[in-house]
Amino acid sequence: MGSQLSESGIVRSSKPGGVRSSVVRIRSTKDFISREIKRIRQDPLALSGAIMLLILVLLAIFGPFFAPYDPWEPQYSETGALRLTPPSAQHWLGTDSNARDILSQLLYGSRIAVGMSILAASMIVFIGTLIGLTSGYFGGAIDAILMRITDAAFVIPSIPFVAVLVALTRPSLFNIVFAITFLYWRSSARVVRGQVLSLKERPFVKASRASGASSFYIIRKHILPNVLPFVTFYAAIGVQGAVIAEASVSFLGFGDPGLMSWGKMLQYAFAIGATRVAWWWVIPPGTMISLLVLSVYLLRRGYEEVVNPRLIRGQR
Amino acid sequence: MSILSVDSISVEYQTLSDAVRAVQGVSLNLKEAQILGLAGESGCGKSTLAKAILRLLPETGIVVSGKINFKGKDLLRLSTSEFRELRWQILAYIPQNALNSLDPVYRVGDQVVEAILAHERVSRNAALDRARQLFSNVHLDERSLRAYPHQLSGGMRQRVLIAMAMALDPPIVIIDEPTTALDVVTQAQVLSELISMRNRTSSGMLYISHDLGAIRQLCNDVAVMYAGLIIETGNVGDIYGEPLHPYTMGLLNSVPKSRGAKRLVSIPGAPPNLRSEIQGCAFHPRCPFRDTRCVKETPKLYEISQTRSVACHYHHKAKNFRILAEDPNIWQMPEPREAVMSDFKEDIVP
């Protein structure tokens, strides 16, 4: 098999020392959710991440209503178009080279960033989990083929590939999300598969099988809830990856021309050459992207232990 | 010649929400060349006690009261560096589960040498020679020195730990369930190594185990622990021949005896939750001989003689209890039969 590696989590066993076999069995989705809430409440870093994320989501939903101006409208004063003005009382974040208000752009952009990343993460997780479940549970030839494809997906440089895929088709937001999904399902698929493989051997699953439960039932009732921690972990990674990928792809010029995303803002600034001086144009969008990614990082920090498979020790 | 005197030690594990009283007011005395067995089921606090003595408690574990005396010094009051000097030279440790206890990326010989060099100014070669000798004492081939832990069998690894513990000829050795993770045949091998080690040295040993058979073979004296408390002490002959505490009787029942086909009996129920204050005798919910006094009044450790003590209000009825305890039906009672106590109406001594 190819290297079962993912960047943030070590999928193949690399944990030295013994296996702390504190493998908790999760009984249902509700069980999982309540565990999660408890964990977040107890960890100050995760808590700050959760608050940050909540603020950003609220910003995404309600922000555009509070935007002082239309982000696409050039702004004028008595003297003429307000091109590239630094922050002022009327424009808290100043204006860009087309005289558009930057704060408004920022607020509208939040909707794109948050919405798109959640959508992409859901799709990544859905496909990754589906493939992981199928591959792990049914094994055999299906498993072999799917894993070979995943191997290849691991090796392809992500950002260039997404850029190419988007350039192939129209540069629309949906295509960007689709391209991101196309490449990023690999990590979750692999880990879910590993977890399914180990779950298959656990007594409560074997008992279920012995008493004649259908595959579908077993997957739904026993395997899925126990796969949830991994699924959420990779959903988090998916959000982060999608945000950065969209910003990067937009920055390269392949973004959706009709949308004012944070990456697009930076692309304009860079293309014009304004990045040398217009700090008010450059700092805000980048900071927002960083905050969104950071909030998810803080939330998923506590997960590394659960997902780092000491459970899947030493298997290639 | 007491070399280690544990004086009313209490250890708690503090979590965010509550505290677990793992060890409550335990006192022990270890003499030179004495092998003291510490028996009890999982979770009774014996490992915690060992870790407390060795200062290996996790961050959540705190010694809330008591003293641990060695040659007049209270070990708990020593600074980290002072204690570090004592480590291994005075206090050695043989942990359980040898695979997890040895560093996987270092050769076992080097790990033994490390223990020596940490405390003695000798050359590496001299230390290696000593390691070689120690290995041969436990019947390990010289080649094993260069092996990595995973390359050795479970029994061999455990012998490495035994050899390592004796490296500095310490007066106190704490042995924590060394045979737990092993199969029966290997258990016997390791036990025989421990016995020959006992015969070779004059170190005092605290042997912690739930394996009563092993304790009987290795130890001179025994202390039985339950729910963080010592509930009976005595020498091996007394404890195994004439146990005084119902719990000890139950424990002994669950050890298969070589002669006679006795039915194995297990004690129903589970040990109490150590998070809450325990009312009365800790064992009373599972004791077939309990009565209202046991429910309300916590028994202190009654000293029967210099070597014998027991924490039971009715230890004077032990003889009768022993007979009854052999009947498996007694142990299945959810409620104690009033009739049991009334059977001894004539014997009751308030």
Place this chain on the structure above:
Amino acid sequence: MTRFILKRILQGILTAWVIVTILFIVFRTMPGDPTYFLVDPELPEESRELVRERLGLNKPLATQYFIYLSGLAKGDLGESLWYSVPVSTIIGEKFFNTLILALLAFVLQYSLGIIGGIVWAATRRSRFESVSTIFALGVRSMPQFWLGIVMVMIFGVALKLFPTSGIRESGYVANTLAEKYLDLDFLHHLILPVAVLTLSRIAIPMLLLKDTILELYGEDFMDLIKAKGVSRVKELWHAARNAFIPIVTTAAISLGTALGGQVMVEVVFSWPGLGREIIASVSRRDYSMAQSSFLLLSLTVIGFNLLADIAYRYLDPRISET
């Protein structure tokens, strides 16, 4: 061990072939006429047809595929439609430019990161740990291209310490390898992009090492080491030595991901590397160039993964030779 290496190499070749095929399909089905840039729109359609035929674009896809594969086996990467020279003549230098950045940043990232991680683990006071963790994760969360822009703003424009783009001053004629790369001006141009790449990702090994070491302190073998009474430094070293194993595992995958993302830094700094070339070629519909650059990058990642697998087997004595 040798058998393992051979097996992995074979797997690598298989994966490479899968990628070649995927890339071929992706690039050849690109909408857009590659001859667009080559032929004057004023000219009649026939000339366009001629060009197409010359480039072999008329043949069915399957035939093109086999031509391409056989060409690859011979080392022929086709001709760049934009540069009008064989791809193989120019791709080498671009590859080298990318590698220099990537490897230098990687070495810095891991050496400084490991030292930093160990020091971090040694000084574990909870407030400091929380704050520095947030800081490290914060930098890690920044889009690399944005970090690049910001650093250019500060160090290039405001402080005027470093050049803001390119690989050397224009107008400098360099012919030999030494003239090109062992040159102060080149080094001066190298500093900022390498700094961005290193800074952006240094949190990965640092956090991993710190977390792993601290976790290891709870493991059973650390108990025994403590019980032996070794010095604190030795204790730390035991933990660190064990912690290296996951570091190596993640190092190669990290390098692979880094290579993929490096395109952003190359664009920001106008660094003439493989990543920037991919993007430029795609925009120009120069698919020989784009495809080859892409393939080369992927092959590099495969190569690094292979090295990591081998190194991992070597470092962890528990992995037996099966």
